[in-house]
Amino acid sequence: MTRKPSGQRGPVDHERRDQIIAAAHEHFRLYGYKKTTVADLAKAIGLSTAYLYKFFESKKAIGEAICSLCHDTLLSDIQAIVKDNITPSEKLRKIFQSLAHNGAELFLHDRKMHDIVASAIEEKWHAAIAFDQELSSIIRNLLLEGRERGEFERKTPIDETCRAIVLSLQPIRHPALLEYNLETLDNDATMIANLVLRSLAP
């Protein structure tokens, strides 16, 4: 949920930076990443392209910022689930559903943005790696909570469990597979969640 220092430069807290991000968000969502030029963004704000480069190292860096914005939406949903007053098992189930649902939503109703997130993953942008780490850490904490409560088994090394769960999320998270499994996504999310929860039984 915090701003990431990646490909950014110049004054961190600056009205112009926010304007650039706002303009980029709008343009990318409407016309896609490739089809909006840096000049488009500059024109929308009423500045020269050269000046944008005082705030971002590259066009891709702007893309990363927008991508992080998008990730923040996913993460805030997940963090709401984590803070909810339900069992860790239920939380895990809801996280699976949330990721599947938001992923499908993005794919169906916000394709341009989905494509940006997709290339962020394929090309291993910083934003995607950071999101993975954040997600991994959330799941890890959930596992700790569940173990403490005696709700989850404790024998398997927690790193292994954590990695395995993150992997098991890929079929409903990774753009290529999400698209591939689109029609059955909701059921699939439930089924994988069930399998994972069975594997966590003490």
Place this chain on the structure above:
Amino acid sequence: MTRKPSGQRGPVDHERRDQIIAAAHEHFRLYGYKKTTVADLAKAIGLSTAYLYKFFESKKAIGEAICSLCHDTLLSDIQAIVKDNITPSEKLRKIFQSLAHNGAELFLHDRKMHDIVASAIEEKWHAAIAFDQELSSIIRNLLLEGRERGEFERKTPIDETCRAIVLSLQPIRHPALLEYNLETLDNDATMIANLVLRSLAP
């Protein structure tokens, strides 16, 4: 392991058909699917392109045949595991490893062939769907065997367990993810297998 009737036509058992498949196998593996023309195949055998179309409906149909050939290799490895005299749990573990290993092998040492299999999956060719079904059916039988022996739990509907396991295989099977997880593939395969086996505990 059997010939599939898909995009094929004309006499089923014919020397020419085998020659075409042999030539296609060689050319595709060496130069890739896109870069070999139907004329190349015809020339290699010493026939006209028109005649090839007596045996295959399209170039893609030839691609499917080669793809099936490739799948047969994977499947025969798996069937050897199934016939092995070990517990269903061990079989499942070995299947995970076999798929991961063969996938990586194909990717690293036979990229051109890997690419064909990859587009077969992305474009939902018949060969890919058939392989999925075959794999699914093998796993289903394994589950039945394990349940009968009292080695696996019996409460979850078998279709659900089966689907969930097939999904959990995707991170180590699907080309996009295989490439993405390449460096950690072996470990990942083990960890997912472990998770799945924990979930199957009675």
Place this chain on the structure above:
DNA sequence: CGAGTGACGAATATGGAAACCATTCACTCG
């Protein structure tokens, strides 16, 4: 010094003509 820009080189995208390729059909030959 912070805000801001015009002009420039290198990389990349674009568009349309030309070359290629997949596929079919009517056909020959034994």
Place this chain on the structure above:
DNA sequence: CGAGTGAATGGTTTCCATATTCGTCACTCG
């Protein structure tokens, strides 16, 4: 009828010149 082909067609790729676009630098202005 089975084996096999040449020539025609329409769709796709390739190629190359042209135009855009990214990103930097040296610079102005207050």
